[in-house]
Amino acid sequence: MRYNIWAYILVMAGVTYLVRMLPLALMRKRLENKFIRSFLFYVPYAVLTVMTVPAVFESTGSLASACAGFAVAMLLAYRGAQLLPVAIAACGTAFAVDWLLTLF
Amino acid sequence: MEQTQGVCRNSLTAGLRDGVPIGLGYFSVSITFGMMAVASGLPVWAAVAISMTNVTSAGQFAGLGVIVANGSLFEMALTQLVINARYALMSLSLSQKLDRRVTPADRFLMSFMITDEVYAVAAGGEGSVGRRYFYGLMLAPYLGWALGTLTGAVASSLLPAMVQSALGIAIYGMFIAIVVPVAKKVRPVLKVVALSVVLSCAVHYLPVLNQISSGFTIILCTVVAAAAGAVLFPVKEASE
Numbered sequence: 099m100r101y102n103i104w105a106y107i108l109v110m111a112g113v114t115y116l117v118r119m120l121p122l123a124l125m126r127k128r129l130e131n132k133f134i135r136s137f138l139f140y141v142p143y144a145v146l147t148v149m150t151v152p153a154v155f156e157s158t159g160s161l162a163s164a165c166a167g168f169a170v171a172m173l174l175a176y177r178g179a180q181l182l183p184v185a186i187a188a189c190g191t192a193f194a195v196d197w198l199l200t201l202f
Numbered sequence: 203m204e205q206t207q208g209v210c211r212n213s214l215t216a217g218l219r220d221g222v223p224i225g226l227g228y229f230s231v232s233i234t235f236g237m238m239a240v241a242s243g244l245p246v247w248a249a250v251a252i253s254m255t256n257v258t259s260a261g262q263f264a265g266l267g268v269i270v271a272n273g274s275l276f277e278m279a280l281t282q283l284v285i286n287a288r289y290a291l292m293s294l295s296l297s298q299k300l301d302r303r304v305t306p307a308d309r310f311l312m313s314f315m316i317t318d319e320v321y322a323v324a325a326g327g328e329g330s331v332g333r334r335y336f337y338g339l340m341l342a343p344y345l346g347w348a349l350g351t352l353t354g355a356v357a358s359s360l361l362p363a364m365v366q367s368a369l370g371i372a373i374y375g376m377f378i379a380i381v382v383p384v385a386k387k388v389r390p391v392l393k394v395v396a397l398s399v400v401l402s403c404a405v406h407y408l409p410v411l412n413q414i415s416s417g418f419t420i421i422l423c424t425v426v427a428a429a430a431g432a433v434l435f436p437v438k439e440a441s442e
Contacts, residue, residue: 101275103244103245103248103269105275106265106268106269106275106278107248107251107252107255109275109278109279109282110252110255110256110261110262110265110278110282111252111255111256112279113278113279113282113283113286114256114258114261114282114286114289115313115314117282117283117286117287117289117290117293118286118289118290118292118293118313118314118316119293119309119310119313119314120290120293121290121291121293121294121297122293122294122296122297122300122309122312122313122316123306123309123310123313132436132437133432133433133436134432135291135437136431136432136435136436136437137428137429137431137432138287138288138290138291138428139431139432139437140390140391140394140427140428140431140432140437141284141285141287141288141424141428142260142288142380143381143384143385143391143394143395143398144394144395144397144398144423144424144427144428144431145260145264145284145285145420145424145428146260146377146380146381147377147381147395147398147399147402147427148398148401148402148419148420148423148424148427149260149263149264149267149374149377149420150374150377150378150381151398151399151402151403152402152403152406152407153374154371154374157370157371157373157374158367158368158370158371159364159367159368163368163371164371167368167371167374167375168371168374168378171371171374171375171378171379172378172382174379175378175379175381175382175383176382176383176386178383179379180379181231181375181376181379181380182230182231182376184375184376184378184379185234185372185373185375185376185379186372186375187375188371188372188374188375188378189368189369189371189372189375190368192367192368192370192371193364193365193368196364196367196368197364
């Protein structure tokens with residue numbers, strides 16, 4: 099870790115709070131700019147995708163288990179499963195594959 | 203739906219009641235954060251401190267990524283700014299729905315707990331939002347988030363190594379579960395997601411570009427993909 103953990107926590111919490119607080123405390127008018135509204139609409143999906151791919155493939159004990167967990171997560175999510183079941187199924191699959199690999 | 207337009211929702215008990223399902227959901231999600239944080243090498247108290255001061259899922263996970271990657275404090279600030287920018291929009295929207303009796307001091311306190319779900323429940327109902335209702339609504343989600351993190355952090359340090367390494371994929375499973383159903387339904391989101399995959403892989407694997415640190419990679423790819431989406435597929439009001 100490059101800095102004291104408290105420095106990271108302070109910056110994280112400070113920026114997150116300001117982002118939430120400033121508009122509520124200061125702004126009284128509606129944001130009309132269509133580009134900004136559209137941009138903010140797409141941000142969550144873009145950011146989650148960028149964080150997931152390709153990092154997900156290095157997130158477990160092996161590439162094989164990560165691929166298997168990823169495939170199961172995609173399938174369940176496509177079928178509309180909730181967050182927690184998808185996460186648990188991905189973990190279970192990754193664990194099973196890594197455990198099978200230790201047998202060979 | 204006994205309330206009509208113009209009525210102020212200001213009941214503490216109604217707020218508390220509406221907060222319980224959110225709190226239960228947060229408990230289960232923040233278990234994953236607690237586990238991830240400890241699996242990444244953070245002490246239990248730091249995981250809980252992050253949850254108690256931030257109360258944001260994607261922002262905390264990304265922040266954890268910056269810490270683990272030895273990112274700078276500037277990268278941390280920029281990452282949080284970009285990832286949590288949507289809260290500014292929610293905060294702005296909520297400011298239009300607050301009861302007139304909500305004081306500036308209330309606004310400073312209430313804004314701490316503007317999350318996707320709390321915002322949705324507070325702003326989605328009819329009539330204006332009173333301070334007592336919002337304070338009631340805040341409580342269960344905050345407790346759920348903090349206690350879930352503690353539970354996950356403590357449980358993680360007791361787990362064998364192979365289970366811990368399998369848990370590394372949990373957070374990505376959650377991200378996938380958030381993105382895929384929306385991408386399936388909304389075509390432009392699918393295109394923005396596809397562009398995000400291409401950009402992220404390019405920055406990760408291509409020479410020169412792969413020198414960029416992970417914190418900036420997230421910001422850079424997100425801003426480009428979301429901006430491209432905003433230019434090519436502007437969002438109509440109904441989809442907000």
